[in-house]
Amino acid sequence: MNHSSAPSSATQTEEWSAEFVLTRPGHDAPLFNQRITTRDGRLCALQPEILPQQGAGRVAIPAFANAHDHGRGVPTLSAGIPDGPLELWLSRLGVEPRMQAYLNAACAFANMAEAGIGAVVHCHNTQNGRALLEEAEGVAAAARDVGIRVAFAVPFAGENPFVYGDNAALGGYMPDLSRYPQLSAPRHKRSLAEGLAITDALTHLESPTFTVQYGPVGPQWTNRETLETLSALSASIGRRVHMHFFETRLQREWADAQFPEGLIPWLDKIGLLSPRLTLAHCCWLREHELELLAQRGVLIACNTSSNFRLSSGLPPIAGVLRHAITFGVGLDGMSLEDDHDILRETRLLRGVAQALDAGIDGVADKGMLLTHCCDALLRGGREAVLGPDSGGTLLEGAPADFVIARTDRIMRHTVPDAALPDLLLTRLTRQDIDTLVVNGKTIVKNGQCITVSKPDLERTLNDLIKAALDKNHGTSPVDPEWENGLRRYYRAGEHRKAGITHV
Numbered sequence: 384m385n386h387s388s389a390p391s392s393a394t395q396t397e398e399w400s401a402e403f404v405l406t407r408p409g410h411d412a413p414l415f416n417q418r419i420t421t422r423d424g425r426l427c428a429l430q431p432e433i434l435p436q437q438g439a440g441r442v443a444i445p446a447f448a449n450a451h452d453h454g455r456g457v458p459t460l461s462a463g464i465p466d467g468p469l470e471l472w473l474s475r476l477g478v479e480p481r482m483q484a485y486l487n488a489a490c491a492f493a494n495m496a497e498a499g500i501g502a503v504v505h506c507h508n509t510q511n512g513r514a515l516l517e518e519a520e521g522v523a524a525a526a527r528d529v530g531i532r533v534a535f536a537v538p539f540a541g542e543n544p545f546v547y548g549d550n551a552a553l554g555g556y557m558p559d560l561s562r563y564p565q566l567s568a569p570r571h572k573r574s575l576a577e578g579l580a581i582t583d584a585l586t587h588l589e590s591p592t593f594t595v596q597y598g599p600v601g602p603q604w605t606n607r608e609t610l611e612t613l614s615a616l617s618a619s620i621g622r623r624v625h626m627h628f629f630e631t632r633l634q635r636e637w638a639d640a641q642f643p644e645g646l647i648p649w650l651d652k653i654g655l656l657s658p659r660l661t662l663a664h665c666c667w668l669r670e671h672e673l674e675l676l677a678q679r680g681v682l683i684a685c686n687t688s689s690n691f692r693l694s695s696g697l698p699p700i701a702g703v704l705r706h707a708i709t710f711g712v713g714l715d716g717m718s719l720e721d722d723h724d725i726l727r728e729t730r731l732l733r734g735v736a737q738a739l740d741a742g743i744d745g746v747a748d749k750g751m752l753l754t755h756c757c758d759a760l761l762r763g764g765r766e767a768v769l770g771p772d773s774g775g776t777l778l779e780g781a782p783a784d785f786v787i788a789r790t791d792r793i794m795r796h797t798v799p800d801a802a803l804p805d806l807l808l809t810r811l812t813r814q815d816i817d818t819l820v821v822n823g824k825t826i827v828k829n830g831q832c833i834t835v836s837k838p839d840l841e842r843t844l845n846d847l848i849k850a851a852l853d854k855n856h857g858t859s860p861v862d863p864e865w866e867n868g869l870r871r872y873y874r875a876g877e878h879r880k881a882g883i884t885h886v
C-alpha cells in the first residue's frame with residue numbers, strides 16, 4: 384500500500400493504493416492496481432495505477448460491520464465469569480467489576496477497529512442503572528475518539544430481573560431465602576419517561592459516526608407500554624429499534640405463554656415490525672414468523688459464537704436465507720476466541736448455513752452463499768447501524784469506509800484472481816488487517832489503531848479488573864445454590880404460567 388496524504392482528516396483529499404479492490408465482493412469482479420481517492424468522507428475516485436511489485440499485494444474491501452455488540456473492553460472470562468446457558472450466565476454478570484464506560488467502550492472499539500470493523504451497534508449494558516446518561520456520554524466520547532461508526536442502543540428494561548415470569552415465586556425454589564435479600568429488596572427501575580429523556584439528551588451528540596437507537600432489551604425485560612411507545616416513536620421520527628429476541632428456548636416458552644395470540648403478531652399489531660427494526664439472535668423463530676418478518680423488512684443479526692458459548696441454539700440462518708431476509712453478523716461481545724474477529728465469525732455462520740442445509744441441492748450447492756455472507760458482513764450489519772445507505776461498497780460516491788488487508792499470508796499458494804472473494808471468507812483473519820478508514824479518516828495503520836492508545840487503555844482496564852478481583856478475595860461468580868434455584872424454577876415451568884409477568 385502506498386498511502387500519500389497530509390494527516391488524516393475527513394475534509395482532506397487522501398489517496399491509497401491497492402493491488403486488488405473488491406468493490407462489492409460476490410457481486411462485481413475484482414479490480415487490479417487501483418488508486419483510491421477520498422474527499423470529505425466519500426470515495427471520490429478509483430483509478431488504474433502502475434504499482435511496484437509488492438509481493439502478493441494488498442486488497443481493499445468495504446469496512447466490516449458488527450450488527451450486534453455490547454462493547455466489552457474486557458471479555459467476561461477475564462473477569463472470571465465462565466460461559467454457560469444464558470439464564471445462568473446473566474446471573475453471573477452481577478460480579479462483573481465496574482469499569483468506566485469510556486475506558487471499556489474505547490478499548491472494545493479500538494479492538495474492533497483493528498479487526499476491520501468500521502461500524503457497530505452498541506447495545507449498552509448499564510453497570511449503574513442510575514447513571515445511564517453518564518455512561519452513554521462515555522461511550523459517545525469513546526466512539527468519537529476511536530472514530531468507528533457507533534449506533535448506541537439506549538436500553539429500556541427493568542422487567543423480570545431474575546427470571547422470566549413470576550419473580551416472587553423464585554424464592555420458593557431457594558433453600559435459604561435469607562441469603563438472597565435482593566429478591567425482596569426494592570429495585571431501581573428506570574421509567575419509560577426517564578429512558579426517553581436520556582434518549583433525547585443523547586441525540587444532541589449525534590454525528591456521522593455516532594447515532595442513537597431505541598434499545599428495548601428484549602420482550603421479557605420490557606413492558607408492553609414501552610414497546611408500544613417506542614414503536615410509535617420510531618414510526619413517527621424514523622429512529623431505528625434494536626432488540627434481543629428469542630435468544631433461548633426459555634424465552635420462547637415465556638412468550639408463548641404471555642402472548643397466546645403470538646408475540647410476533649402482537650409486535651406486528653403495534654407496528655414494531657418494519658425495516659427500521661433489528662432483531663438479534665432469533666434462534667427460536669418458527670417458519671411462519673420468518674415469513675412475516677421477511678414481508679415487513681425486519682433485519683436479523685445472527686450471533687453464532689455467542690449462541691454457541693451461551694448454549695442458546697443455532698442462528699436462524701437457514702430460514703433467513705430461504706426467506707431472503709436482510710441479515711448482519713454480530714459478535715455480541717462473545718466472539719469464539721474473544722478477539723472480535725468478525726471474519727472468522729462470518730466464516731462460522733457460513734459453515735452453519737452449509738451444515739444445516741447440506742449436500743447436493745443444499746444452500747452451498749445453489750450458489751450465492753458467499754455473496755449473501757459478504758453482503759451480511761459489509762452491508763446488512765451496516766444497515767443495522769445506519770439504516771440503508773450507499774456504504775458497504777467501494778463504488779465512487781460511497782462513504783469512504785474501507786479496509787486494506789495484506790494478502791501475502793492468505794495467498795501463500797498461487798491462487799487465481801477469481802478466487803479472491805472466496806479467500807476472504809476462507810482464510811482472511813484480523814491478523815491480516817493493515818488499514819481501516821472510516822468516514823475518510825485513517826483509524827488503523829499497520830494493523831494498529833492510531834486514534835487512541837490501545838495498550839494504555841488495556842493496561843488501565845486490566846489494573847481495574849485486577850484490583851476488583853483482589854477485592855473479591857476469589858469469590859466465585861458461580862453460586863451453585865442460586866443457579867440450582869433457577870434450574871428448579873424453570874424445570875417446574877414457572878415461566879410458562881401466563882399473566883403474571885411485568886410486575
Ligand SMILES: [Zn+2]
Pocket residue numbers: 451452453506627663715
Ligand atoms: Zn446481546
